[in-house]
Amino acid sequence: MGVLLIVVAGVGMITLGGVAADNPFTVSDSSTDTSTTSGSEDTANEEATPVDEENSTTPSTTESDSEPSDDQVEDDQVEDQPEVNFVPGVRNFDVSIEEFDESSADVEDGFVTPGEHRLLRFDMIIYNVGDADAELGHPENRSDLFEYSDSHNHAHLKGFNKYKILDEAGNEMNAGKKQTFCLRDNFQTRSNASSSAKFDCDYQGISAGWADVYPASLPGQYLVIDDLPDGEYTLQATTNAEGTIDEKCDDDNTVRVDLRINNDTVTVHSSQDDYVKPPSC
Secondary structure (H helix, E strand, O other), X not given: OOOOOOOOOOOOEEEEOOEEXXXXXXXXXXXXXXXXXXXXXXXXXXXXXXXXXXXXXXXXXXXXXXXXOHHXXXXXXXXXXXXXXXXXXEEEEEEEEEEEOOOXXXXXXXXXXXXXXXXXXXXXXXXXXXXXXXXXXXXXXXXXXXXXXXXXXXXXXXOOOEEEEEOOOOOXXXXXXXXXXXXXXXXXXXXXXXXXXXXXXXXXXXXXOEEEEEOOOOOOOEEEOOOOOOEEEEEEEEOOOOXXXXXXXXXXXXXXXXXXXXXXXXEEOOOOOEEEOOOOO
16 A cells, blocks of 8 residues: 555644644644633634736727626625635544443443453544634534433534545445544634634534544544454545535545554554645635
8 A cells, every 4th residue: 555645735834743734724823822622622814816807898889888697796795605614634543452341431322332342543623724613503402413422421413523444445344433523612723713712512613713623532532443454544534424514615524544553553654643634625
């Protein structure tokens, strides 16, 4: 398998898990760098692109230029509206052997069965690089979208993040489920974004220019790999997998990372252990 290098385009650097990577949503103010909200479980400005002006010619008649149609005005207004755009990131990979008893919150939530399990743990991060807040509100008002997590003591958004482990031939391997998210403002990623967190697990969402991170150490933050043979694999992580939240585009919702799993160790095929999907819209 070749080495997968994921390069994040843009200006500036962001440090995730102690590793600096090119950052398309730079924080230029040191006072706002990775500030964490009190409710967390753990821890670009785009330049306007000038429109080319067409060379105007003097009309041969005395008629004035026609006004834009209603449809054209509507299209222009839609294009100018702020929109959400999520990109995912992953980091801090680790393989561990852990024991769970029948009273474990992980067992109660259905992540694992009682007994010993081999787990692939990693952080999952969602960046809102758009210019509009992703606002979901109170989970109790949207029972169709949320389910309660006993191990986390709050509601999680159902099916929001999905994960696959693929072998070298691209076949999906069997792996247990990984916990979904309570969407919240965890740390600020753009200096021009709101300096105060707006969303938490009681009133959920992710502000424009903010990110949400679920650390690998939390309950359910793993894939069960009991039956996975040692070898070369690709982790595929997708956010907003079911289109729960309308986005500017969804071409940048999946990040892929090449790994080697050997016994109780995992090696990432790169000089970095942090990966962020570059925005594509």
